[in-house]
Amino acid sequence: MRATIRDVAREAGVSIATVSRVMRDSAAVRPATRDRVRAAADALEFVPSQLGRQLAERRHAANGIVFPDLSGPYYAEVVLGYETVAAELGRSVLILSTRGRDDADDAVHAMAERCDGLVILGRTVSDASVERLAARGANVVLVARPPVGGVDSVNAESRTSARALTQHLLDLGARRLVFVGDPSTSPDVAERFAGVQEVSQEVELHHVDDLDETAGAHLVGDYLTRALPDAFVCANDELALGMLGRLQAAGVDIPGRVKVTGWDDVMAARYAGLTTVRQPMRELGATAARLLDELISGSRTQPRHDELPTELVIRRTTTLGKEPLS
Amino acid sequence: MRATIRDVAREAGVSIATVSRVMRDSAAVRPATRDRVRAAADALEFVPSQLGRQLAERRHAANGIVFPDLSGPYYAEVVLGYETVAAELGRSVLILSTRGRDDADDAVHAMAERCDGLVILGRTVSDASVERLAARGANVVLVARPPVGGVDSVNAESRTSARALTQHLLDLGARRLVFVGDPSTSPDVAERFAGVQEVSQEVELHHVDDLDETAGAHLVGDYLTRALPDAFVCANDELALGMLGRLQAAGVDIPGRVKVTGWDDVMAARYAGLTTVRQPMRELGATAARLLDELISGSRTQPRHDELPTELVIRRTTTLGKEPLS
DNA sequence: TTGAAAGCGATACCAT
DNA sequence: ATGGTATCGCTTTCAA
Numbered sequence: 247m248r249a250t251i252r253d254v255a256r257e258a259g260v261s262i263a264t265v266s267r268v269m270r271d272s273a274a275v276r277p278a279t280r281d282r283v284r285a286a287a288d289a290l291e292f293v294p295s296q297l298g299r300q301l302a303e304r305r306h307a308a309n310g311i312v313f314p315d316l317s318g319p320y321y322a323e324v325v326l327g328y329e330t331v332a333a334e335l336g337r338s339v340l341i342l343s344t345r346g347r348d349d350a351d352d353a354v355h356a357m358a359e360r361c362d363g364l365v366i367l368g369r370t371v372s373d374a375s376v377e378r379l380a381a382r383g384a385n386v387v388l389v390a391r392p393p394v395g396g397v398d399s400v401n402a403e404s405r406t407s408a409r410a411l412t413q414h415l416l417d418l419g420a421r422r423l424v425f426v427g428d429p430s431t432s433p434d435v436a437e438r439f440a441g442v443q444e445v446s447q448e449v450e451l452h453h454v455d456d457l458d459e460t461a462g463a464h465l466v467g468d469y470l471t472r473a474l475p476d477a478f479v480c481a482n483d484e485l486a487l488g489m490l491g492r493l494q495a496a497g498v499d500i501p502g503r504v505k506v507t508g509w510d511d512v513m514a515a516r517y518a519g520l521t522t523v524r525q526p527m528r529e530l531g532a533t534a535a536r537l538l539d540e541l542i543s544g545s546r547t548q549p550r551h552d553e554l555p556t557e558l559v560i561r562r563t564t565t566l567g568k569e570p571l572s
Numbered sequence: 573m574r575a576t577i578r579d580v581a582r583e584a585g586v587s588i589a590t591v592s593r594v595m596r597d598s599a600a601v602r603p604a605t606r607d608r609v610r611a612a613a614d615a616l617e618f619v620p621s622q623l624g625r626q627l628a629e630r631r632h633a634a635n636g637i638v639f640p641d642l643s644g645p646y647y648a649e650v651v652l653g654y655e656t657v658a659a660e661l662g663r664s665v666l667i668l669s670t671r672g673r674d675d676a677d678d679a680v681h682a683m684a685e686r687c688d689g690l691v692i693l694g695r696t697v698s699d700a701s702v703e704r705l706a707a708r709g710a711n712v713v714l715v716a717r718p719p720v721g722g723v724d725s726v727n728a729e730s731r732t733s734a735r736a737l738t739q740h741l742l743d744l745g746a747r748r749l750v751f752v753g754d755p756s757t758s759p760d761v762a763e764r765f766a767g768v769q770e771v772s773q774e775v776e777l778h779h780v781d782d783l784d785e786t787a788g789a790h791l792v793g794d795y796l797t798r799a800l801p802d803a804f805v806c807a808n809d810e811l812a813l814g815m816l817g818r819l820q821a822a823g824v825d826i827p828g829r830v831k832v833t834g835w836d837d838v839m840a841a842r843y844a845g846l847t848t849v850r851q852p853m854r855e856l857g858a859t860a861a862r863l864l865d866e867l868i869s870g871s872r873t874q875p876r877h878d879e880l881p882t883e884l885v886i887r888r889t890t891t892l893g894k895e896p897l898s
Numbered sequence: 899t900t901g902a903a904a905g906c907g908a909t910a911c912c913a914t
Numbered sequence: 915a916t917g918g919t920a921t922c923g924c925t926t927t928c929a930a
Contacts, residue, residue: 248709250922250923250924251923251924252923260900260901261900261901261902262901262902262923262924262925263900263901263902263903263925263926264899264900264901266924266925266926267899267900267925270925272925272926273899274899275899275900276899276900279899279900291708293685294923294924295685295922295923295924296632296685296686296924297623297626297627297630297632297922297923297924298627298906298922298923298924298925299923299924299925300623300626300627300906300924301623301624301626301627301906301907301908301922301923301924301925302905302906302923302924302925302926303906303924303925304623304906304907306622306623308666308686315652316642316648316649316651316652317645317648317649317652319643322642322643322648323642323643325642325667326641326642326643326669326671329667329668329669330669330672333668333669333673333679338666338668338683338686339666339667339668340634340664340665340666340667341651341655341665341666341667342655342659342664342665343652343655343656343659345652346656347659353659357664359619359621359622360622360634360664382617383574487843512839513644513838513839513840514839514840514842514843516840517813517840517843517844518843576906576907576908577907577908577909578907586916586917587916587917587918588907588908588909588917588918589909589910589911589916589917589918589919590915590916590917592908592909592910593915593916595908596909598909598910599915600915601915601916602915602916605915605916620907620908621906621907621908622908623906623907623908624906624907624908624909624922625907625908625909626908626922627906627907627908627909627921627922627923627924628907628908628909628910628921628922629908629909629922630922630923
């Protein structure tokens with residue numbers, strides 16, 4: 247059995263209060279006493295129980311983070327940025343993946359009982375759940391999701407980058423643009439589409455249900471039989487990569503005949519030479535951790551809604567570079 | 573302030589023991605009483621404190637997982653597989669990334685105090701630390717790391733796949749093979765090299781310090797000036813991808829003139845058409861979670877060292893496929 | 899500077 | 915079927 251604070255107190259001939267003080271040097275203790283306690287603690291290999299400590303302090307010293315998945319670099323990077331800052335702030339990180347879970351909302355509420363605050367990524371739980379959490383006094387920060395009520399949020403800027411991306415295409419002479427995606431499913435995609443529209447009024451919208459490679463590869467077929475546009479502006483990289491493969495298989499010249507862009511800058515985008523928009527994923531997580539800490543410590547009561555800048559990454563699916571085809 | 577079990581007891585006119593029974597239906601309670609308690613709990617929006625519960629039960633109901641990083645699909649997938657099973661077993665998951673942390677060992681020990689058991693991925697902490705944890709009675713399972721003392725471990729099989737990979741190259745007529753990597757740094761790489769050697773006695777070893785793309789691209793230079801071998805067997809995908817880019821830039825015919833293989837099957841490997849070996853990452857995590865649960869529940873006391881099968885993935889860096897070049 | 903004792907919020911044993 | 919109460923392992927007044 248592990249030694250408790252009482253064992254140490256007895257061994258050192260002091261009270262448990264003194265042991266507690268020494269273990270956390272929370273108050274002045276006479277050096278001689280301190281040394282005696284330290285020696286006793288060492289001898290007994292005493293390590294304070296976190297359970298006891300947490301109950302007494304009425305805090306978990308842990309934060310949660312909810313994400314849909316860790317496949318792809320997106321959420322993994324956000325989680326890492328979050329964990330790094332949380333660790334610096336002396337907090338552990340609890341994770342919860344909602345992928346393939348039908349009771350996501352319940353799981354999140356259960357998790358909320360095990361930490362001092364949590365970050366929710368994307369559309370993992372319903373708006374109602376988020377509001378219920380907030381109503382119960384939980385400290386919550388949303389990431390990559392539009393604000394819900396007075397709950398804090400951190401998002402990547404979309405519209406400005408979409409404008410820059412579109413302008414880049416126009417500069418290259420592309421006139422007929424097709425935006426591939428579904429603005430109605432995600433506010434993020436809606437923002438991207440809106441940004442594109444601001445610069446190119448005649449952009450067409452090609453609606454797809456799933457934003458994955460299969461969908462991308464599939465929809466290319468429609469265009470091969472009729473006319474190709476000058477550029478496909480995809481809602482994300484997966485879609486773009488799927489289209490790329492299919493277009494190249496059909497021998498279409500890229501970027502000569504048609505240009506393709508994605509969004510996210512996943513690792514594969516680099517190998518595919520895909521022009522895309524990179525989001526500051528690690529910073530999203532780090533910022534969320536800091537906002538959450540303010541909430542927990544009570545140093546801020548007004549809600550905040552941060553927006554972090556993104557970066558246009560130009561590669562050879564829009565311009566012919568000297569970079570080797572890999 | 574949140575309601576406690578005492579508030580509910582008072583409201584329902586019963587003792588806290590009865591409230592506890594009702595909340596967890598741990599014992600028979602007369603229906604009328606049960607309903608009264610339920611009503612009181614609802615009225616007060618009572619949710620049992622996990623802190624109180626954990627202290628009383630003397631368990632965290634949480635497991636930890638330590639990993640170097642989440643970049644790249646490898647660890648992310650392991651973590652996901654782990655989280656999925658842990659959740660099924662009713663346990664939360666605490667994470668700890670050691671990347672860019674100089675106090676990794678301390679952090680892991682601190683984490684061990686906050687959970688009932690933990691999984692350690694790769695070489696994130698020293699062998700000494702692992703043994704110290706085990707000595708302190710912590711429940712530990714190692715993943716992607718050779719066994720340390722009597723500590724449980726789960727690893728992906730390496731040698732058999734290395735043999736299959738090598739045989740595949742021989743079948744294609746490749747004779748002069750060069751293994752790129754450093755068998756001395758990682759037992760995993762050593763196993764891979766050993767497997768290759770078993771099939772091809774005359775394989776050469778090209779030693780590199782870093783197993784990343786830069787190193788891969790760099791070492792190609794050495795070979796361009798003198799003779800290329802028939803195949804480069806790289807210790808991992810990063811290395812192989814780096815070499816690929818550089819070889820293609822130099823106009824070398826792949827797989828005609830030289831074949832290239834990697835290891836891990838990262839996402840980019842697919843786009844690069846890289847022949848490689850895929851590890852059952854999600855299963856590694858899931859298996860670790862189950863082993864850990866056995867340890868925690870005490871249903872097993874003998875150490876186990878599991879080895880999961882891997883899969884050879886053949887793509888066009890070794891055989892000319894019909895797959896389009898992307 | 900130190901100690902006694904009252905929480906923190908549950909669980910669980912022992913009576914009744 | 916219920917209640918009283920000790921217990922889990924610590925932190926934190928309040929006195930001395």
